[in-house]
Amino acid sequence: QLQLQESGPGLVKPSETLSLTCTVSGGSISSSSYYWGWIRQPPGKGLEWIGSIYYSGSTYYNPSLKSRVTISVDTSKNQFSLKLSSVTAADTAVYYCARLDSTTLDAFDIWGQGTMVTVSS
Amino acid sequence: SYELTQPPSVSVSPGQTARITCSGDALPKQYAYWYQQKPGQAPVLVIYKDSERPSGIPERFSGSSSGTTVTLTISGVQAEDEADYYCQSADSSGTYRDVVFGGGTKLTVL
Numbered sequence: 001q002l003q004l005q006e007s008g009p010g011l012v013k014p015s016e017t018l019s020l021t022c023t024v025s026g027g028s029i030s031s032s033s034y035y036w037g038w039i040r041q042p043p044g045k046g047l048e049w050i051g052s053i054y055y056s057g058s059t060y061y062n063p064s065l066k067s068r069v070t071i072s073v074d075t076s077k078n079q080f081s082l083k084l085s086s087v088t089a090a091d092t093a094v095y096y097c098a099r100l101d102s103t104t105l106d107a108f109d110i111w112g113q114g115t116m117v118t119v120s121s
Numbered sequence: 122s123y124e125l126t127q128p129p130s131v132s133v134s135p136g137q138t139a140r141i142t143c144s145g146d147a148l149p150k151q152y153a154y155w156y157q158q159k160p161g162q163a164p165v166l167v168i169y170k171d172s173e174r175p176s177g178i179p180e181r182f183s184g185s186s187s188g189t190t191v192t193l194t195i196s197g198v199q200a201e202d203e204a205d206y207y208c209q210s211a212d213s214s215g216t217y218r219d220v221v222f223g224g225g226t227k228l229t230v231l
Contacts, residue, residue: 049220
């Protein structure tokens with residue numbers, strides 16, 4: 001059964017770069033049927049899509065975050081990663097990675113458990 | 122930027138029917154998806170492509186679409202259905218680009 005696991009620092013200083021990795025287990029990140037995405041949720045607030053990536057490296061970003069976001073994929077490690085630069089307290093959130101089934105469901109069907117990232121000095 | 126609008130809260134008694142709406146200008150052209158999120162847990166997909174139910178989701182969950190509004194209906198609501206519900210769609214062709222989430226609706230089972 002496919003699983004996703006986020007990893008990375010839980011505390012990031014303001015103005016620095018937030019870096020997270022999502023490890024995919026139980027399946028291949030290189031499948032042509034899926035995209036891979038990052039979604040975040042500030043405490044007590046709703047979900048916000050950050051961006052998505054295909055195994056080939058094609059990326060799609062939320063326009064409101066595009067200038068600060070980089071999503072990359074490492075097929076050899078079955079991982080994809082998120083970098084968010086120049087962070088502020090507003091970037092404090094639970095960060096989820098998720099699989100987007102682009103064939104049948106056309107939706108985020110498998111999610112990681114999420115990782116809390118706090119931006120504070 | 123494109124927005125999806127949901128009511129902040131809906132309350133219903135056990136056994137009754139809950140209806141949660143989501144409005145957006147692109148919904149006549151784009152599919153909508155619904156996620157259930159319980160406290161401290163990751164979201165779970167409950168409806169895809171407006172009205173399709175993923176494997177394992179109870180039949181009491183259904184979805185419909187009419188014009189610029191989509192609706193998640195939970196028939197015979199149970200206490201375990203108390204959660205936040207989010208609609209999701211896209212601003213252009215392809216769900217993998219321009220993904221948008223609604224603000225979420227808290228379903229309270231009285």
